[in-house]
Amino acid sequence: MNTLFPIFLKGDFLKFLIVGGGNVGLEKLEALLKNSPEAKVTLVAPLIKDEIVELTKTHSIDLYYEPYSVDFLKFANVVIAGTDSSEVNKQVQQDCKANNILVNVADTPDLCDFYLGSIVKKGDLKIGISTNGKSPTFAKRFREILEEILPDSLQETLDNLQSIRNKLKGDFTYKVNKLNEITREMNNPKP
Numbered sequence: 001m002n003t004l005f006p007i008f009l010k011g012d013f014l015k016f017l018i019v020g021g022g023n024v025g026l027e028k029l030e031a032l033l034k035n036s037p038e039a040k041v042t043l044v045a046p047l048i049k050d051e052i053v054e055l056t057k058t059h060s061i062d063l064y065y066e067p068y069s070v071d072f073l074k075f076a077n078v079v080i081a082g083t084d085s086s087e088v089n090k091q092v093q094q095d096c097k098a099n100n101i102l103v104n105v106a107d108t109p110d111l112c113d114f115y116l117g118s119i120v121k122k123g124d125l126k127i128g129i130s131t132n133g134k135s136p137t138f139a140k141r142f143r144e145i146l147e148e149i150l151p152d153s154l155q156e157t158l159d160n161l162q163s164i165r166n167k168l169k170g171d172f173t174y175k176v177n178k179l180n181e182i183t184r185e186m187n188n189p190k191p
């Protein structure tokens with residue numbers, strides 16, 4: 001069963017807590033900042049990789065060089081746990097559940113409220129890819145395929161459609177019909 005419900009978070013307006021400062025902590029931090037460079041991040045771990053420290057120069061990241069404790073949840077709307085201790089990750093997950101905070105436990109899909117996706121970005125177009133946890137490598141490869149085939153001119157198309165959308169006068173039904181008419185050929189591209 002694939003019951004995942006995809007949403008696109010406005011990460012720039014949210015507070016994130018990352019527990020763990022190793023490879024996984026870095027990977028998830030980079031994924032977040034690539035999409036939402038203004039996100040407020042708190043990261044807690046006794047050991048924190050140099051690459052993470054480097055990112056504090058250009059982004060809003062507070063580092064705490066200590067073991068996780070529940071007090072850190074006050075810094076968070078969303079939590080990602082990626083320590084090398086399954087007990088710590090489990091504790092983070094339980095604390096988040098008790099506090100109604102969404103949590104991702106990177107190495108334990110069963111404990112995740114959400115998964116990170118592979119992200120294709122062409123200007124304002126963003127596509128999130130998930131394999132329901134089956135194969136992150138497939139998600140990565142599929143991202144590469146989409147990145148290759150999507151034309152850069154997409155942004156121009158989106159800008160044009162936005163300007164038409166803003167100029168259309170009439171009621172909702174009229175606008176819907178008009179926009180569908182203009183974009184009909186997208187489903188039927190000329191050879």
Ligand SMILES: C[C@@]1(CC(=O)O)c2cc3[nH]c(cc4nc(cc5[nH]c(cc(n2)[C@H]1CCC(=O)O)[C@@](C)(CC(=O)O)[C@@H]5CCC(=O)O)C(CC(=O)O)=C4CCC(=O)O)c(CCC(=O)O)c3CC(=O)O
Nearest residue numbers: 031106107109115116117118130131132133136137139140
């Ligand atoms: C469930 C999920 C939870 C979550 O992390 O959110 C999860 C879980 C796990 N990943 C593992 C391993 C790897 N993860 C990657 C890469 C990515 N992983 C990402 C997401 C997710 N990974 C979520 C499901 C996404 C979905 O639904 O498809 C991506 C898409 C997004 C991101 O992380 O930003 C990003 C690609 C970004 C890109 O490039 O586009 C690679 C490949 C590589 O790095 O080249 C490998 C090694 C090869 C392999 O195993 O496939 C392991 C085993 C750990 C171990 O063996 O110890 C687990 C744990 C488990 O499955 O039990």
Ligand SMILES: NC(=O)C1=CN([C@@H]2O[C@H](COP(=O)(O)OP(=O)(O)OC[C@H]3O[C@@H](n4cnc5c(N)ncnc54)[C@H](O)[C@@H]3O)[C@@H](O)[C@H]2O)C=CC1
Nearest residue numbers: 020021022023024044045046047067068083084088106107
């Ligand atoms: N989901 C994914 O994409 C992947 C998951 N993994 C798994 O994730 C786990 C972590 O891997 P790495 O990041 O490579 O390990 P690592 O050894 O590079 O980093 C572990 C981090 O956890 C921190 N930590 C340990 N105890 C802590 C505590 N009590 N509170 C806060 N932080 C604490 C350490 O200080 C360190 O920063 C491993 O179990 C690995 O199998 C590995 C690869 C990919």
